[in-house]
Amino acid sequence: MRTRATSVREAVRDAARRLREAGVPEPEASSQILMAELLGVPRGEVLVREEPLSPEAAGRYEAWISRRLRREPVQRILGYAYFRNLKLYLNEDTLIPRPDTESVVEAALERIDARGHPCRVLDVGTGSGAIAIAVAQERPACEVHATDISQRALDAARRNAALNGTAVSFHLADLAAGLHLPGKVDLLVSNPPYVDLRGAERRLAPEVREWDPPVALYSGEDEYAFFRRIFDETPPLLKEGADVVLEVGDGQWERVMELGEARGFRPLGTRRDLAGDIRAVLLRWEGAR
Numbered sequence: 483m484r485t486r487a488t489s490v491r492e493a494v495r496d497a498a499r500r501l502r503e504a505g506v507p508e509p510e511a512s513s514q515i516l517m518a519e520l521l522g523v524p525r526g527e528v529l530v531r532e533e534p535l536s537p538e539a540a541g542r543y544e545a546w547i548s549r550r551l552r553r554e555p556v557q558r559i560l561g562y563a564y565f566r567n568l569k570l571y572l573n574e575d576t577l578i579p580r581p582d583t584e585s586v587v588e589a590a591l592e593r594i595d596a597r598g599h600p601c602r603v604l605d606v607g608t609g610s611g612a613i614a615i616a617v618a619q620e621r622p623a624c625e626v627h628a629t630d631i632s633q634r635a636l637d638a639a640r641r642n643a644a645l646n647g648t649a650v651s652f653h654l655a656d657l658a659a660g661l662h663l664p665g666k667v668d669l670l671v672s673n674p675p676y677v678d679l680r681g682a683e684r685r686l687a688p689e690v691r692e693w694d695p696p697v698a699l700y701s702g703e704d705e706y707a708f709f710r711r712i713f714d715e716t717p718p719l720l721k722e723g724a725d726v727v728l729e730v731g732d733g734q735w736e737r738v739m740e741l742g743e744a745r746g747f748r749p750l751g752t753r754r755d756l757a758g759d760i761r762a763v764l765l766r767w768e769g770a771r
């Protein structure tokens with residue numbers, strides 16, 4: 483007896499049910515996004531499509547859902563993530579760019595606009611290139627530089643910059659050590675590693691703990707280690723009056739402000755993310771005293 487092929491809609495609903503029963507977060511979103519990307523259609527369409535899923539597509543979808551059942555993030559399964567207007571390819575050395583970081587980009591763009599063009603920008607710890615490429619795309623008059631300690635992350639970031647038609651200069655560096663730029667920087671932006679290694683096992687979801695690169699997440703036993711280093715090491719690269727926009731973890735903003743102030747950076751304010759949490763601190767380098 484021939485059985486009727488499963489429709490797109492049925493496959494998505496069945497996958498969502500299996501993910502939900504297994505306790506995987508956001509089961510509907512995962513099942514719908516994976517199907518939408520598989521078929522190359524908008525996400526909203528997958529729940530109304532009654533046509534049968536081809537055997538090849540069904541096999542691929544099943545393999546993806548099995549990976550999601552093992553808590554692999556959707557973006558790792560696909561090999562890319564969307565960030566603002568960008569599609570960014572990932573490898574095992576790149577953090578998945580987060581929607582939260584889009585608010586950091588917004589804060590950086592506002593500072594650029596307040597200064598006027600042209601503008602030299604430095605993104606420290608660029609990963610997939612998310613912040614640097616977004617700034618370069620949205621403010622093409624800016625000269626954008628970016629560093630990372632991982633050559634493999636820089637390989638992905640270079641590819642992403644080219645695929646998105648942007649010009650960013652990438653530099654392999656420990657923070658910004660040994661960096662030779664054509665001039666001093668107007669805006670420093672960074673989403674540094676800020677997770678304290680202690681207790682990370684308990685606090686982080688498996689999607690993060692097991693799939694994001696440790697070098698992108700952990701700052702050692704001092705969650706502020708990278709912020710301290712940024713305040714200590716970057717001033718020689720900064721113009722007097724340069725803006726600094728730093729992504730911070732939950733509850734870190736006040737301490738980061740204090741650390742910056744103690745090193746001659748004037749606090750300018752904060753920026754909240756989509757969830758309403760303070761996600762970025764804004765400071766200004768006042769110049770060596």
Ligand SMILES: C[S@@+](CC[C@H](N)C(=O)[O-])C[C@H]1O[C@@H](n2cnc3c(N)ncnc32)[C@H](O)[C@@H]1O
Nearest residue numbers: 579607608609612630631656657673674675698
């Ligand atoms: C939290 S991730 C941010 C990635 C990207 N900017 C984003 O927002 O999606 C931190 C990045 O800093 C890089 N990194 C870690 N230690 C570093 C160091 N000492 N110098 C430069 N980059 C470093 C990691 O490889 C990683 O790409």
